[in-house]
Amino acid sequence: VLEAKELREKHAIEQVLREKSQLLLEMSALAHVGGWEYDPATGTGSWTEEVARIHEEDPSSDTSATSFFSFFHGNCRERIEAAISQAIEYGKPFDLELEVVTKKGNHKWVRMVFAPRSDRGSVVKISGSSQDITDRKRGEIMLFEQKERAEVTLQSIGDAVITTDAHGIVDYLNPVAQELTGWSMEEAINQPLMNVLNVVDKIEQLPLPNPILPALTGGKSIRLSVDCLLIRKNGGYSAIEHSTAPIRSRDGSIIGAVLVLRDVTAALESVAKIAYQATHDALTDLPNRML
Numbered sequence: 196v197l198e199a200k201e202l203r204e205k206h207a208i209e210q211v212l213r214e215k216s217q218l219l220l221e222m223s224a225l226a227h228v229g230g231w232e233y234d235p236a237t238g239t240g241s242w243t244e245e246v247a248r249i250h251e252e253d254p255s256s257d258t259s260a261t262s263f264f265s266f267f268h269g270n271c272r273e274r275i276e277a278a279i280s281q282a283i284e285y286g287k288p289f290d291l292e293l294e295v296v297t298k299k300g301n302h303k304w305v306r307m308v309f310a311p312r313s314d315r316g317s318v319v320k321i322s323g324s325s326q327d328i329t330d331r332k333r334g335e336i337m338l339f340e341q342k343e344r345a346e347v348t349l350q351s352i353g354d355a356v357i358t359t360d361a362h363g364i365v366d367y368l369n370p371v372a373q374e375l376t377g378w379s380m381e382e383a384i385n386q387p388l389m390n391v392l393n394v395v396d397k398i399e400q401l402p403l404p405n406p407i408l409p410a411l412t413g414g415k416s417i418r419l420s421v422d423c424l425l426i427r428k429n430g431g432y433s434a435i436e437h438s439t440a441p442i443r444s445r446d447g448s449i450i451g452a453v454l455v456l457r458d459v460t461a462a463l464e465s466v467a468k469i470a471y472q473a474t475h476d477a478l479t480d481l482p483n484r485m486l
Contacts, residue, residue: 227328
């Protein structure tokens, strides 16, 4: 009876272990993360099925250092080899994001977190995890490239562009905006917009209200008239026209505003000159008789 009871308990424990092992495998697959070990003395190691799957390799294949390092190329190969060497020599843990080329030739990104295990002052094993972060990394790369393209575009256009956060604090000026306002990027960043943007009524020279408030508070895009002057930091001024629009997050909430300024001083002077010439004699500079 005692042996039967012990046998049942043993089977129950084995069942629990199998269930937990299965749960661990399922969670590992869902998170795209697996574990591995490396023995510096023999140059061999082992990995879980998920790590093998990430590398598109047979789980029972060779897991020697040479085989393992073959998935890394160029700078990533140098980084992982250097990290393993430092882990062995100095007992240093690492957290790396590296590109790998799988057995099938596909390019993936993995996050590798590992740490050495020591016995009597010597590293006897390195244990770590590998997680497939390809989707996240591609998203980061795509976002970076989009930001770079937007940056180049803003740097190249002929209009002045100023952006702020949701509180009206300046977080970007393109080169044209820096020249038009007289404020450098370093001086303007983290300043309230109205410290940088001094706009007055063209006729009465009275300060105009903050142009981005309708965008920040009401989500409105507004194009304003040319009857205003921008006073530069050095006291000079330009006639401008400007427009504002809200910057929205993916969920539609307002996270900032963009202000686009155009220097129309030369255009207004040209219009005034043409109007003068149309109403004055070219030789005498006197008003035409019909006036």
